Structures are given as C-alpha cells and as structure tokens.
Amino acid sequence: MKIVVCIKQVPNTDTVKIDPKTNNLVRSNVEGIINSFDRNAIEAALELRQQAGGTITLLSMGPDSYITSLRDGLAMGADSAILLSSRKFGGADTLATAYVLSEAIKKIGDVDLILFGRQSVDADTGQVGPIVAEDLQLPQVTFAESLELQDNNQLTGHRLLDNVVQEVKVKLPAVITVRSEMNSPRYETPLNIQKSFEKEITIWSENELAVDPTQIGQAGSPTVVKRIFSPEKAGRQTQMLPNNAKDAVAQLLADLNN
Amino acid sequence: MNNEIWVFVQLNGQNVEPTSLQLITKARDIAGDRPVVALVAETESMNVEATVKEYGPDKMVILKDDQFHNASDGEIADALDQVVTDLKPNSLLFPATVLGRSVAPRLQAKLKTGLTADCLDIYFDGDDLVQVKPTYGDDIMCEIICPDVRPQMATIRPNTFKAVKAATDTETVNYSFTFHPEANIEVVSETPVINSAANISDAKTVIALGRGANNEKVIAKAEKLAGKLGGMVGVSRPLTDNEGFSHENQIGQSGNTIAPDLLINFGISGAVQYAVGIENAKQIVSINTDAKAPIFDKSDYAFVGDADEFMSALLDQVR
Ligand SMILES: Cc1cc2nc3c(=O)[nH]c(=O)nc-3n(C[C@H](O)[C@H](O)[C@H](O)COP(=O)(O)OP(=O)(O)OC[C@H]3O[C@@H](n4cnc5c(N)ncnc54)[C@H](O)[C@@H]3O)c2cc1C
Numbered sequence A: 001m002k003i004v005v006c007i008k009q010v011p012n013t014d015t016v017k018i019d020p021k022t023n024n025l026v027r028s029n030v031e032g033i034i035n036s037f038d039r040n041a042i043e044a045a046l047e048l049r050q051q052a053g054g055t056i057t058l059l060s061m062g063p064d065s066y067i068t069s070l071r072d073g074l075a076m077g078a079d080s081a082i083l084l085s086s087r088k089f090g091g092a093d094t095l096a097t098a099y100v101l102s103e104a105i106k107k108i109g110d111v112d113l114i115l116f117g118r119q120s121v122d123a124d125t126g127q128v129g130p131i132v133a134e135d136l137q138l139p140q141v142t143f144a145e146s147l148e149l150q151d152n153n154q155l156t157g158h159r160l161l162d163n164v165v166q167e168v169k170v171k172l173p174a175v176i177t178v179r180s181e182m183n184s185p186r187y188e189t190p191l192n193i194q195k196s197f198e199k200e201i202t203i204w205s206e207n208e209l210a211v212d213p214t215q216i217g218q219a220g221s222p223t224v225v226k227r228i229f230s231p232e233k234a235g236r237q238t239q240m241l242p243n244n245a246k247d248a249v250a251q252l253l254a255d256l257n258n
Numbered sequence B: 001m002n003n004e005i006w007v008f009v010q011l012n013g014q015n016v017e018p019t020s021l022q023l024i025t026k027a028r029d030i031a032g033d034r035p036v037v038a039l040v041a042e043t044e045s046m047n048v049e050a051t052v053k054e055y056g057p058d059k060m061v062i063l064k065d066d067q068f069h070n071a072s073d074g075e076i077a078d079a080l081d082q083v084v085t086d087l088k089p090n091s092l093l094f095p096a097t098v099l100g101r102s103v104a105p106r107l108q109a110k111l112k113t114g115l116t117a118d119c120l121d122i123y124f125d126g127d128d129l130v131q132v133k134p135t136y137g138d139d140i141m142c143e144i145i146c147p148d149v150r151p152q153m154a155t156i157r158p159n160t161f162k163a164v165k166a167a168t169d170t171e172t173v174n175y176s177f178t179f180h181p182e183a184n185i186e187v188v189s190e191t192p193v194i195n196s197a198a199n200i201s202d203a204k205t206v207i208a209l210g211r212g213a214n215n216e217k218v219i220a221k222a223e224k225l226a227g228k229l230g231g232m233v234g235v236s237r238p239l240t241d242n243e244g245f246s247h248e249n250q251i252g253q254s255g256n257t258i259a260p261d262l263l264i265n266f267g268i269s270g271a272v273q274y275a276v277g278i279e280n281a282k283q284i285v286s287i288n289t290d291a292k293a294p295i296f297d298k299s300d301y302a303f304v305g306d307a308d309e310f311m312s313a314l315l316d317q318v319r
C-alpha cells in the first residue's frame, strides 16, 4: 500500500505573539513540532504498513524549517519525506494549501491512502483534508476514531458525528482524517532517529509541480485577514476574596448561599 | 449573483440540529434587507419545514431525495453544489459541527471560494461578510473576509447565538436536482451514541483545572469536590494530554461551551480560546497565583493564591 501522510509543523507553544504592524506571527525562537493529530495519522500509517506492506511518504508544505518535523516523522518510521517549499507558496489559506498538496500527491502518483490529522492545533480549521479529497475526487472519512483494513483495497472506519457513530466503508484510494482517539503514537527510538538521518528529504517548489500560479500562495487564497484586535473585556464585576484560603472560602460560600 | 444569506440546515436523524436554527436567527439579525434562506436536504418522508419556518427564514430551498439517508459527505456536497452554483447566494453559513466541518470544505473546493472556520461572530461591512474568530495568543481575535469571490462561506460555532422564533411569510422552493451516488464509499450504519456519561455542557457545577492545578493530588481533590457539589471536572486544553482526561472534558473554543450555575477555575490563565467557552456561566470563581492573570477579568470572585490550598479549604468547608 502506498500511503501519504500530510503533516503540518506547528509552534511548540500556545501563546505565539503577533507582530502588530504586519499581522504576521512572530515565529522566531519558537521551536516547531509535528501537529499532534498528525502523529496519530503517522501511527495509523505505520500500523497499516505493518499489516499490508508498502511505503509511507510524509508530505508537508512550509518553509525549510519544517524539515525538523519531517525528520521527526521519519524517526517514527516513515520511509521518505517531501517538503513543498517556495516563497510562492507563502500566505496560503486552506484552499491554496490543499491545492498544492493535491498537485504533489498527483505527482507522487498511484497513492492508495492519504492520511491527515483531524485539524491543526494552531489554525484549527480541519479543512485541508476534505479539500484535498475534493480536488482529487476521492471519498473521505473525516474525524475517524478507528480504521480497519478489510482487504487490500478496502477500509472500514468509524467516526463520531454530533450524536451518532457512523460506520463507513471506503474503497481505496481514499482520504482519512484522524482523531487522537484512534491510537497512541509511538515514540522515536534511538535507532530510528539515527536511521532517519540516512533518509533523504526531497524538496519540491512550483517548478517541480504542475501548479497554476494563480491558485497558489496568497494569490490563490480567497480569504484575507482584515483586522486583528483584542476583544473588549467581558463585563464582570470582580470581587477579591481574602488572601487566606480559609477565610476566602468562608466568604465565598456565604455569598453564594445568599 | 443575488444578495441572499443562506443557512445550511443540518439534520440529526429526524430532528434539526440546533445550531442551524441559531444561524437563521443570527442571519436575520445581520441581514438588513438581504433575504435569509434556509437550505434543507432531506429524504422524501421527512418534513422539517414546519420547524425551520418557525424561525422566520424568508425562503426555504428544499432538496428531497431518499438517498440523503446515510449519504456521504461527498454526496451532500455534490447536491449542494448544484443548487448553489445555480442560484448563486451571496453568503452561505454552516454549523461548525463535525458534519458541517466535513461537507463545507468539500463544497468550498468545488466553488473555489473562501471558508472561514469556527467563527464566533459575523457581520456585514458593505457587501463583505466579516467573519470573527480567535487567533493565537491570550486575547486576540481576527476578522477574515473574502472580498473577491462569492459565496462567502463560514462555519459557525454551535451555541454561540440563541435561536429565536419569528413569524414571517416563508416562500418554499422545491429545487430539482440529481443525486449522484459516490461509487467508492458506503455509510454502513449510524448508531446513536448513548450519552451515559454526563456531558460537561449540561453540568450545573464545573470544577475546571488548568496547568496551574495539574498534579495528581489536586486532581483527586477536584474529583472529590465535584462529587460533593454534584458537579463535574473540566479541564483546559493542556490537561487533555493527561491519562484521565480527553477532549470530552475540555472547555473552550476547540472543546465544549459550558453554561453552569457555578464554575470554579483552578490554575487557569484565561486565554481567549478558553474564555469563549465559559461566557455563559452564571457565577465564576477563579483561583490563580498570578494577580494579573486574564482569567480574573472574566470572574465574579478572585482568589490570588495556591490552587491546592483553596481546594483543601473548600473540601473542608463544603458539607
Ligand atoms: C489564526 C488563523 C486562522 C485561520 N483561519 C483560516 C480560515 O478560517 N480559513 C482558511 O481558509 N484559512 C485559515 N487560516 C490559514 C490556514 O491556517 C492555512 O491555510 C494553513 O496552511 C492550513 O490550515 P490549517 O492549519 O487550519 O489546517 P487544518 O485543515 O486544520 O489541518 C488538517 C490537516 O491537514 C494537514 N495539513 C495542514 N496544513 C498542512 C501543510 N502546510 N502541509 C501538509 N499538511 C498540512 C495536516 O495533516 C493537518 O492535520 C488561518 C490561519 C491562522 C493563523
């Protein structure tokens, strides 16, 4: 089975600062890590490879610093990695991001299964997987919490909708987005980390892909960030409780009981 | 192109998913003279029109086909694409439910337009639908627009707005389209989830723990306190990495919106992504060692001090 896992590198912190002048994230000094749900996607791929054989290619679009997380993914046990990197890809919204990923998947060719995390932990849209599925005209199982190989070209997945669990059967090729409930990602072993440095990371820019320049990066992104602001404080009157915990609790309980 | 605001009406079994009705009300509130249209895709035997109508859309566009029973995301997106491409609404809103977040981006890809995820507010600025959502950092929101392409699409967070009934003359349009079955996918079954475990969204008392209360001792005390108060323990996002907690316990933008009578926050800083989940709590008490923690601005009672100490005192004094 030929599996592609799309991974995004995210800052290893929740409180990234925004440059008030440019509206851009200040990314310097913040270490990048694999988006946590994408580790679940890699784990799912490793388990499927164990059952069905095949190869796992990691695919990521981003600046050269994304090599860090691709290297980590290789150390988990993936076979190869491709970084889609170019200034022209910058400033992409979900539509333009998914377009470039889709074109790369076409170039890889004969892919049976494309795995995504359910969403990124920084921008949090969960849109990239479904857009890729549509671009490639493939069936999708989003928010999957289980995945089972039926035979070599069919999977059964379960996904939790608002108050029902859906059982879905898909024939490959297909797109799956993975919830953290599906598995516990394995840790990198020293041997695998060592091996990961022997694996090559391929870099493709727009020159290697058959992309339409009007559909990539900022040019291909219909959404525009208009304004970034701090919301007004919620209007609650805050009453300070005494410094001593015992007195504080006594006062609180007296107040609440009134 | 017209100036209509469309709302996708999601169905859960025979019922209307509540967010869809909230969105009809919100669309009416911001519409000005723009017509509000409810988009319904249902099986022949279903009839949710009566329910939808009560919330006062100017028009309902109905797609009927028995194959909507257990339809795949791709099949729903294909059907919606036919009517949207034909009738060209100005804006199209989806609930940010699992289904909405799965179907809307597939439709977006067909229409080659923008889609803003999980909005907390929307309003019109001229013809631009301004979509408001939190971004990184403790207290930062951003506004996203889609200036050049229509429809303007957004998914909107459940329970952000109240659904309010309204009387209007609603026009009903039965739209004829072709259901195209997707070859390689089959929804085999749908099993209702029995919510045996109580849901934190419905809890009357919530003891919320953050990174400043993340140790076994405090967690054990919190469980005990929740038991005494007949409440539940919730957590900020970082604690979902703990063995005992999951996404089900998480409060906030990417977790649950809660509305308890009493919420006690232990060691939670009050990032905007957390704060949006607690706005509807009646009484908020917060315990934090940092007097400047943003959570205090969102609280009715503030205790500057240690989580464990306050928790122990509470356990002692609550009968
Ligand atoms: C605060 C903020 C809010 C944003 N809101 C929106 C919005 O509402 N609408 C919009 O269109 N854009 C939005 N963007 C832009 C968006 O973040 C980028 O387009 C981003 O490249 C992909 O979106 P995501 O992070 O939401 O990915 P998601 O769709 O949440 O990611 C799902 C999965 O897709 C894969 N994936 C995502 N990105 C990559 C990548 N670069 N390379 C390989 N695989 C990847 C991973 O498997 C990931 O788990 C926002 C950006 C920010 C900073």
Ligand SMILES: Cc1cc2nc3c(=O)[nH]c(=O)nc-3n(C[C@H](O)[C@H](O)[C@H](O)COP(=O)(O)OP(=O)(O)OC[C@H]3O[C@@H](n4cnc5c(N)ncnc54)[C@H](O)[C@@H]3O)c2cc1C
Binding pocket: A014, A015, A121, A122, A123, A124, B135, B136, B137, B138, B209, B210, B211, B212, B213, B235, B236, B237, B238, B250, B251, B252, B253, B254, B255, B256, B266, B267, B268, B269, B270, B271, B272, B273, B274, B287, B288, B289, B290, B293, B305, B306, B307, B308
């Ligand atoms: C797209 C996105 C979505 C997100 N969604 C969510 C979400 O749904 N829910 C959520 O919670 N977060 C969410 N976050 C993360 C959010 O930004 C914050 O990082 C998170 O809420 C912080 O959790 P915290 O308050 O527990 O931890 P911290 O911010 O680390 O705060 C810990 C607090 O504990 C205090 N403290 C330390 N020691 C003690 C002590 N002994 N006693 C008392 N107080 C003490 C500290 O002063 C501090 O204020 C999201 C982030 C992003 C980018």
